[in-house]
Amino acid sequence: MTEEPYRWLEAIGNRREYITEQMKGGTPVFALSRPEGILLVGVGQGQSKVFEIYDRHAFAALGHPVDIERMRQAAIEAAHLEGFNRSPKDVTLRRLISFSLSTTLKTSFEQIFSPPFIIESIFAEVGNKCAHDVLVRVHYDGNHHYETSGVMVASPDRKREDEAAAWLRQVVKSGDTLNEAIGLCLTAWQALVDSKPFAEIKRPDTLPTAIPGRTVEAALLDRSRSGPVQYRTLELN
Amino acid sequence: MNGDFLALLPKAQFPQATVNVGPDRLRAGAASPFLGPAPEPLQATTVFAFHCKAGVVIAGDHRATAGNVVFSDRTEKILELDSHSLMAIAGVPATAFEMARTLQTSFEFYRRSQLQPMSLPAKIRALSQLLRNNIPATIQGFGVVAPIFAGVETNEPDAQPQIYFYDPLGAQFEATHYAGSGSGSGSIKSVLSFLERWGEPKPAEMPLDQAVVLANRLLMTAAEFDTATGGVHPEKQQYATIRLVSRQGIQAVSTEAQAGMWKEAHD
Numbered sequence: 001m002t003e004e005p006y007r008w009l010e011a012i013g014n015r016r017e018y019i020t021e022q023m024k025g026g027t028p029v030f031a032l033s034r035p036e037g038i039l040l041v042g043v044g045q046g047q048s049k050v051f052e053i054y055d056r057h058a059f060a061a062l063g064h065p066v067d068i069e070r071m072r073q074a075a076i077e078a079a080h081l082e083g084f085n086r087s088p089k090d091v092t093l094r095r096l097i098s099f100s101l102s103t104t105l106k107t108s109f110e111q112i113f114s115p116p117f118i119i120e121s122i123f124a125e126v127g128n129k130c131a132h133d134v135l136v137r138v139h140y141d142g143n144h145h146y147e148t149s150g151v152m153v154a155s156p157d158r159k160r161e162d163e164a165a166a167w168l169r170q171v172v173k174s175g176d177t178l179n180e181a182i183g184l185c186l187t188a189w190q191a192l193v194d195s196k197p198f199a200e201i202k203r204p205d206t207l208p209t210a211i212p213g214r215t216v217e218a219a220l221l222d223r224s225r226s227g228p229v230q231y232r233t234l235e236l237n
Numbered sequence: 238m239n240g241d242f243l244a245l246l247p248k249a250q251f252p253q254a255t256v257n258v259g260p261d262r263l264r265a266g267a268a269s270p271f272l273g274p275a276p277e278p279l280q281a282t283t284v285f286a287f288h289c290k291a292g293v294v295i296a297g298d299h300r301a302t303a304g305n306v307v308f309s310d311r312t313e314k315i316l317e318l319d320s321h322s323l324m325a326i327a328g329v330p331a332t333a334f335e336m337a338r339t340l341q342t343s344f345e346f347y348r349r350s351q352l353q354p355m356s357l358p359a360k361i362r363a364l365s366q367l368l369r370n371n372i373p374a375t376i377q378g379f380g381v382v383a384p385i386f387a388g389v390e391t392n393e394p395d396a397q398p399q400i401y402f403y404d405p406l407g408a409q410f411e412a413t414h415y416a417g418s419g420s421g422s423g424s425i426k427s428v429l430s431f432l433e434r435w436g437e438p439k440p441a442e443m444p445l446d447q448a449v450v451l452a453n454r455l456l457m458t459a460a461e462f463d464t465a466t467g468g469v470h471p472e473k474q475q476y477a478t479i480r481l482v483s484r485q486g487i488q489a490v491s492t493e494a495q496a497g498m499w500k501e502a503h504d
């Protein structure tokens with residue numbers, strides 16, 4: 001099959017369709033670059049969606065739980081080996097994504113006889129200030145892009161994802177507390193899940209702190225934390 | 238996927254932190270024709286730990302020696318492994334620092350990959366394993382390390398900090414009151430043994446400031462009899478490296494804080 005180019009293209013197309021279909025039930029995750037650090041928010045049903053990778057690195061994803069776990073392990077292994085062999089400062093997201101993770105994803109996606117990763121993810125690296133934060137949106141096929149606006153959303157539907165990110169850029173103010181930022185992410189989460197157009201949504205006066213029947217997960221790559229480990233989970237109230 | 242960082246190193250073709258022991262290696266090390274009898278273990282340093290009221294105080298001097306040469310008087314021998322455990326190193330620095338670095342990465346790797354912190358017994362055994370892997374270098378005499386480990390179990394809310402000391406082959410022993418390692422530790426252990434029996438207060442009953450003053454006095458006493466112990470001179474604002482391990486984690490006692498406590502006790 002692989003020696004016939006058009007059939008290969010067809011097979012790849014089928015794979016995209018299959019992954020899109022599998023991703024349909026997935027709910028979005030968010031990353032926001034804030035003065036305190038990088039905030040990551042996910043809403044799950046039992047399983048986690050937001051994880052620590054390394055001293056300054058975290059990861060939020062949606063997709064098949066087994067694939068999220070595979071990706072997480074791959075990232076943790078690559079980061080720790082690099083940090084051990086050179087130094088923790090040499091572990092940078094750009095190198096991690098370019099030389100390790102995105103190639104793994106692309107290979108796995110294009111090898112049409114083996115199962116692809118069913119995953120959409122955000123990787124984050126916290127800097128000394130907002131301008132030095134790195135946010136990368138990594139797709140299931142290894143394609144990825146860096147975001148400089150400080151707001152990133154990962155969702156199964158790319159159009160809706162862009163709309164949600166644009167809305168958040170508009171409504172999140174620089175003076176907002178972490179709880180307010182989480183509340184706005186949850187508002188966007190609800191709108192994405194309910195397929196509500198963002199043009200109709202105003203910044204609510206009372207921000208949600210929970211989603212009924214679901215577990216809200218929030219973590220911060222804390223800029224001000226002393227010591228090497230900057231990741232901490234946030235208690236929601 | 239078992240959370241073992243050491244197993245990952247050969248897989249990724251990185252040089253392993255310490256030599257793996259195989260029977261061949263062991264035999265080759267023991268019967269090396271070039272080395273003759275193994276030299277005396279090189280443990281020119283002083284580190285020790287004892288229980289006080291606030292937790293476990295672990296302290297070390299600052300001197301590193303090579304034979305009769307003072308190599309450095311600014312060496313840090315107490316190394317934090319993670320937020321709730323640390324080790325004090327005595328022995329060959331090259332091996333000891335590498336062991337600490339390996340453990341730091343191993344503990345964090347386990348915590349992140351397994352989504353739970355490593356238990357204290359597993360941490361204690363991890364250090365023991367590194368010492369065992371280091372047996373060929375220990376037998377040949379150039380890589381002897383005899384560390385002290387202190388830590389607190391993070392998975393149990395009521396756990397108290399514990400002290401363990403090791404022999405260079407990897408056997409671990411829990412210290413009920415105190416432990417010491419290195420060339421200057423003999424005199425320190427004698428004083429601590431005396432204080433445990435007849436001290437008023439005993440070290441275990443001392444608040445932190447008294448324990449810190451005691452730790453500095455102990456190092457100055459050890460330096461009287463051991464040339465390889467040094468770097469603690471309150472008159473020059475040079476104090477010991479001191480950490481406190483308690484339920485809250487590890488707390489460093491800064492030079493300024495030690496100076497304050499020392500002044501309080503001696504004015």
